[in-house]
Structures are given as structure tokens and as C-alpha cells.
Amino acid sequence: AQSVTQLDSQVPVFEEAPVELRCNYSSSVSVYLFWYVQYPNQGLQLLLKYLSGSTLVKGINGFEAEFNKSQTSFHLRKPSVHISDTAEYFCAVSFDQTGANNLFFGTGTRLTVIP
Amino acid sequence: GAGVSQSPSNKVTEKGKDVELRCDPISGHTALYWYRQSLGQGLEFLIYFQGNSAPDKSGLPSDRFSAERTGGSVSTLTIQRTQQEDSAVYLCASSVVREQYFGPGTRLTVT
Numbered sequence: 423a424q425s426v427t428q429l430d431s432q433v434p435v436f437e438e439a440p441v442e443l444r445c446n447y448s449s450s451v452s453v454y455l456f457w458y459v460q461y462p463n464q465g466l467q468l469l470l471k472y473l474s475g476s477t478l479v480k481g482i483n484g485f486e487a488e489f490n491k492s493q494t495s496f497h498l499r500k501p502s503v504h505i506s507d508t509a510e511y512f513c514a515v516s517f518d519q520t521g522a523n524n525l526f527f528g529t530g531t532r533l534t535v536i537p
Numbered sequence: 538g539a540g541v542s543q544s545p546s547n548k549v550t551e552k553g554k555d556v557e558l559r560c561d562p563i564s565g566h567t568a569l570y571w572y573r574q575s576l577g578q579g580l581e582f583l584i585y586f587q588g589n590s591a592p593d594k595s596g597l598p599s600d601r602f603s604a605e606r607t608g609g610s611v612s613t614l615t616i617q618r619t620q621q622e623d624s625a626v627y628l629c630a631s632s633v634v635r636e637q638y639f640g641p642g643t644r645l646t647v648t
Contacts, residue, residue, distance in 0.1 A: 467639070512580065524570055524585055
């Protein structure tokens with residue numbers, strides 16, 4: 423079965439501390455991986471993506487993620503968070519199969535940066 | 538350039554009424570998706586349009602939901618005989634290749 427799991431529903435972290443938001447997936451086919459951020463009352467903004475090539479991808483706002491095929495993970499990291507990073511973060515996966523290329527989303531992780 | 542736009546931003550309707558939600562994709566994007574975001578169900582895929590092909594309706598929750606895309610551009614999602622469980626934020630996305638860009642959403646409240 424194909425699925426996306428974000429184990430942490432909430433992650434509090436102090437300002438300027440590092441953070442890692444976890445994402446795991448289950449799939450029998452190749453995958454394309456994404457992280458989106460959602461600020462209050464706004465739509466989803468693409469943070470970064472893995473389509474092919476280097477497994478370490480860098481995105482906007484200083485975020486990066488690493489695709490680990492053996493562990494079926496795509497964890498999001500930032501070395502030093504800011505207050506403005508407080509938001510909901512969604513991991514999303516597109517499965518390499520015929521038909522729709524729709525995204526399957528995790529349940530989201532609410533990151534709260536504490537001053 | 539201009540991103541994906543959706544209208545209205547908020548819609549309050551009475552149970553049993555029909556509603557139409559509009560999406561204007563990014564110019565040149567051939568694929569268009571509708572998703573629904575609700576507290577109980579998270580983010581769910583509803584329907585997918587790709588060029589002139591028949592849409593993939595596999596995510597629509599009931600036959601009260603339908604969508605069309607005119608001229609390969611603007612799309613309208615229609616919900617007939619709305620129910621309280623239809624209350625959610627409806628998100629539209631357009632894409633080139635596999636990278637999807639989302640609009641701000643329409644918050645639908647059914648009273």
C-alpha cells in the first residue's frame with residue numbers, strides 16, 4: 423500500500439535551535455517527494471522537492487531535506503529556526519504510476535518556534 | 538508572474554444549496570488538481586485534469602461533486618445539495634511536470 427507518514431504532529435523548538443521534521447513513505451514504485459509549508463489562513467507553498475539526482479535538496483528559507491531510499495524517508499531540516507518559521511509543514515509524495523500524478527499528503531507537523 | 542487564484546476566498550451557504558468554486562491556474566500549466574483540506578480528513582485529492590484528456594475523478598467523495606475545465610484553463614468545482622460535512626478548505630493546484638503550485642483556497646462553510 424502507498425502511504426505517507428509524519429510521525430510528529432507538533433514540534434516546539436527554541437529560536438535559533440536546529441529542527442528536523444520527519445517524513446516516511448511506503449511505496450512499491452518510484453516516488454517524487456515534496457515539502458510544503460502552510461502559514462495561517464494561506465495556501466500551500468512549495469519549500470523543496472526531490473525529483474531525481476542528488477538526494478540532498480535545498481529549498482527556500484534555509485530548509486533542506488535528504489531522500490533516503492533504503493529508509494524510505496525524506497526528513498526536513500533547518501540548522502537554525504526563526505520565529506517566522508512557525509507554520510504547518512506537509513510532506514507530500516507523488517507515486518510513479520500511470521494516471522493522475524496527484525499528491526498524497528502526510529497529516530502535517532505544526533512547528534512552533536519559541537522566542 | 539501570477540500564481541494560482543481562487544474565488545471566492547470564503548463562502549457560507551445553507552445546507553442543501555449548490556455552490557460553485559472557481560480556479561484560475563498559472564498560464565501554460567496543463568495539469569490542474571482540486572484538493573480538500575478538512576480537520577478530520579487532512580488533505581485529500583479530489584479530481585485531476587490533464588490537457589484535453591478525460592479527468593481523473595477517482596477522489597470525488599460522492600456524485601454531488603463535479604468539476605469542469607473550460608478551454609484547458611479555468612476550472613469550476615460544483616457541489617450540489619451541500620451537506621455540513623462538505624465544510625472544508627478547497628484548494629486548487631496547477632502544475633508543469635510534477636511540481637504543483639497551490640492557490641490560496643476557498644473556505645466553504647455549510648450551515
